[in-house]
Amino acid sequence: MEGRYKCNIDVFFSKHLNNVGVGMCIRDETCSFVLAKTEWYSPLCEVRVGEALGLLSALEWVQELNLGPIDFELDVKKVVDSFLSSRHDVTEF
Numbered sequence: 001m002e003g004r005y006k007c008n009i010d011v012f013f014s015k016h017l018n019n020v021g022v023g024m025c026i027r028d029e030t031c032s033f034v035l036a037k038t039e040w041y042s043p044l045c046e047v048r049v050g051e052a053l054g055l056l057s058a059l060e061w062v063q064e065l066n067l068g069p070i071d072f073e074l075d076v077k078k079v080v081d082s083f084l085s086s087r088h089d090v091t092e093f
Contacts, residue, residue: 002029005070009058011050018044022054024061026070037061051076 005026012021020041026034039057041050051074062070 003069004029005034005062005067006031006073007058007062007070008073009051009054010075011047011054013044013047013050015044018042020045020050020053022050022057024054024058026062026067035065048076048078051079052082055079 005028008025008027010023012023013019014021022039022041023036024038025036028034041053045053055072055074058072062068
């Protein structure tokens with residue numbers, strides 16, 4: 001859609017390093033590359049927690065960049081559903 005950005009978020013896990021890595025890539029409405037960023041978290045955590053951390057990091061990043069409107073793409077449906085839910089969640093999310 002014209003004037004919108006898209007941020008893809010991928011999370012990877014290293015048992016060997018006891019780390020969670022987050023990769024984020026922003027593209028514009030023509031799918032042209034805008035920016036990318038990586039971050040590491042320690043210690044290793046569950047996949048859904050890692051994805052939630054990735055989304056939080058991406059939200060903070062695009063706010064710093066003052067980008068918008070923006071769509072986020074994640075891999076873990078449970079994280080997406082929790083984020084979109086109107087329920088007040090008191091879990092680690």
